[in-house]
Amino acid sequence: MDTFLEALRLVGQPDVLLTILIASIYGLVVGALPGLSATMATALLVPITYYMSPIAAVAAIVSASGMAIFAGDIPGCLLRIPGTPASAAYTDEAYTMTRKGQPELALGICLWFSALGGIVGTIALSVLAPTLAEFALSFSTFEYFWLAFLGLMCATLVARASPIKAIASMLLGLAIACIGVENPAGVPRFTFGVPDLLGGIDVIAALVGMFAVSQVMNAMLTPDPPPVPKRRMGSILAGQIALTRRYPVQQARGNLVGIAVGALPGAGADMAAWISYSISKRFSREPKKFGTGHPEGLVEAGASNNAAVASAWVPALIFGIPGDTITAIAIGVLYMKGLNPGPTLFTQNASSMYAIYAIFLIANIIMIPLGIMMIRAASQVLRVPRAYIMAVVLLLCAVGTFASGNNLFAITTAAAFGLIGFTMERFGFPVAAMVLGIVMGTMVEQNFVTSLIKSDGSVLPFVQRPVSMILATMTIAALLWPVVAWLIRRRNGAGVAVSA
Amino acid sequence: MTSDQLAGTVIGLIGAALVGGATTLPGMPGQQIGPSVFPAVIGSGLILCGILIALGVGQSLEDDAVTPNEDGTAAPPTKFSLPVAVMRAGLPLALLIFYVTTVKVLGFLIVAALIVAILALALGARPLPAVLLAAAASPLTHFVFGKLLRVPLAPGLLPPPW
Structure with a gap:
């Protein structure tokens, strides 16, 4: 009880509450702008969190990312351009509803079920995390190695690109993490004599480069998005209670899938939305209505992606393994603020944990009024010319990366990763898999090398302990899944050819 | 050479360089x-992935799977010719390098304003709004980062009044 009151005191600080409000508005605006994703909103926020108290820093990340994931639905619904990848699964459905003259209903679903999903996800986080933490206390480097590896493999499955290209991206990320002196022997590795590389690649600079600079580069080549038609929005929440009553199964299933997918290391809100939308379609009584502006899939996918946003913090807090690119950034912030992820976080820093749950709840509750305001303001916000937005974003990229270490080399790094991210996208390589590789590289290597030293170079101990065996099986299944999918498809394809 | 063959070759070469570089590293006593x-x-x-990509394995999985950008849209075709496209895409990078190389001499306010103005113009903004935006964004950014967050932004030729 004392820790609970202490947590409330931590969250009740005026600076924390103010941070939640400002970060929420920031997240809503950035998420709503096409081309500026939730990950980018979070990455550009990190340099500012350096100057905040630990709880305020976490509050900023949590509120901005959650709001941005919701706000990504707004341009998806009004312009058919998803603001964030997590909205892409149901953009067509939402846009069709807008064309049918129901933008209020579509956006209302996104908002209402996102907020409810976020609240359910938070409850799951607060129940799951301490339970798993107790379990995780018995984990050795073998289990950590497999967990991290599993996370990386999941990240390649999320990508929806060629799985081999996704694995290559992930490996490139791991290779980038090799740069610097942070390795088993502490020798300079792949630094090419550049002193600035001794400390390794600055993760924030790399993230800003790949998610923000590359988007500015994209904007230089693509035409302006179409203007939003002016329209008066009716009541946003009207009809939501009726929909909640009508689709309770879909909502609950969306929440559960979102929680489960989010809690998997490496798989986040994007994957949750895609899976939930297709589950909804498969089990629907009226699957033919999907794609014609039918609310059912929106309810389920909306309920799913925001639940995943919260539960993605489970592996992040317990193992330091990110659930998605946003938690990958959050982990960096946690380390910086002395809230090192790990099972002991729940015993030593219980009040901070309760504070994080409280922040999630507050953010998801104020999402409803702030979201309504944002939807009403959307036609104005979306009318700001892209030229102005991108020009300011590039300036913020420069200042933000510089501020993360007061080092001009970081800006060069951001430019380099802008080029890398841009090129990879053009060749169909998923950027998110590489980011997770960069973020988790040091951890994977540490656990891999320590395990190898313990086992004297033998592979057997990697699979001898029961938990590590289960994790190893899951990882190998994830690794082999593309091959199996390919074989199935080949067989089906051959069958079709024969019957024709 | 298809784009996949090119990409696969590059990936394979990076892998080979990594293996080669690894052999030169000192061991632990x-x-x-x-x-x-x-x-x-x-x-x-990476070498294995490179070979598979160059051979086109996994392409059948890619066919109907979209390769989304970070904003979830597939990369749309561009209307620019290749040299122009390269120059346009390279402009943001050039502006970042311009910041790195000149900020100590010219100072944050001038460099930041130039970056904003040039990029806005390149993206099709009209001259007057672009200049006004630059004149507003540069001091505002300096105020937030330099003054409130105490990031040591270079004063250069035009030190801010605060």
Whole structure:
């Protein structure tokens, strides 16, 4: 009880509450702008969190990312351009509803079920995390190695690109993490004599480069998005209670899938939305209505992606393994603020944990009024010319990366990763898999090398302990899944050819 | 050469360089396992991926799967010719390098304003709004980062009044 009151005191600080409000508005605006994703909103926020108290820093990340994931639905619904990848699964459905003259209903679903999903996800986080933490206390480097590896493999499955290209991206990320002196022997590795590389690649600079600079580069080549038609929005929440009553199964299933997918290391809100939308379609009584502006899939996918946003913090807090690119950034912030992820976080820093749950709840509750305001303001916000937005974003990229270490080399790094991210996208390589590789590289290597030293170079101990065996099986299944999918498809394809 | 063959070759070469570089790393005294193990494993994986990509394995999985950008849209075709496209895409990078090389001499306010104005113009903004935006964004950014967050932004030729 004392820790609970202490947590409330931590969250009740005026600076924390103010941070939640400002970060929420920031997240809503950035998420709503096409081309500026939730990950980018979070990455550009990190340099500012350096100057905040630990709880305020976490509050900023949590509120901005959650709001941005919701706000990504707004341009998806009004312009058919998803603001964030997590909205892409149901953009067509939402846009069709807008064309049918129901933008209020579509956006209302996104908002209402996102907020409810976020609240359910938070409850799951607060129940799951301490339970798993107790379990995780018995984990050795073998289990950590497999967990991290599993996370990386999941990240390649999320990508929806060629799985081999996704694995290559992930490996490139791991290779980038090799740069610097942070390795088993502490020798300079792949630094090419550049002193600035001794400390390794600055993760924030790399993230800003790949998610923000590359988007500015994209904007230089693509035409302006179409203007939003002016329209008066009716009541946003009207009809939501009726929909909640009508689709309770879909909502609950969306929440559960979102929680489960989010809690998997490496798989986040994007994957949750895609899976939930297709589950909804498969089990629907009226699957033919999907794609014609039918609310059912929106309810389920909306309920799913925001639940995943919260539960993605489970592996992040317990193992330091990110659930998605946003938690990958959050982990960096946690380390910086002395809230090192790990099972002991729940015993030593219980009040901070309760504070994080409280922040999630507050953010998801104020999402409803702030979201309504944002939807009403959307036609104005979306009318700001892209030229102005991108020009300011590039300036913020420069200042933000510089501020993360007061080092001009970081800006060069951001430019380099802008080029890398841009090129990879053009060749169909998923950027998110590489980011997770960069973020988790040091951890994977540490656990891999320590395990190898313990086992004297033998592979057997990697699979001898029961938990590590289960994790190893899951990882190998994830690794082999593309091959199996390919074989199935080949067989089906051959069958079709024969019957024709 | 298709784009996949090109990409596969580059990936394979990076893998080979990684394996090669790993062999030059010093070991840990009295240990078989050292800093070279991990890069060597990754490098081998990259070589394998490179070969598979160049051979077009996995393309059948890519066909109907979209390769989304970070904003979830597939990369749309561009209306620019290749040299123009390269120059346009390179402009943001050039502006960042311009910041790195000149900020100490010219100072943050001038460099920031130039970056904003040039990029806005290149993206099709009209001259007057672009200049006004630059004149507003530069001091505002300096105020937030330089004054409130105390990031040491270079004063250069035009030190801000605060």
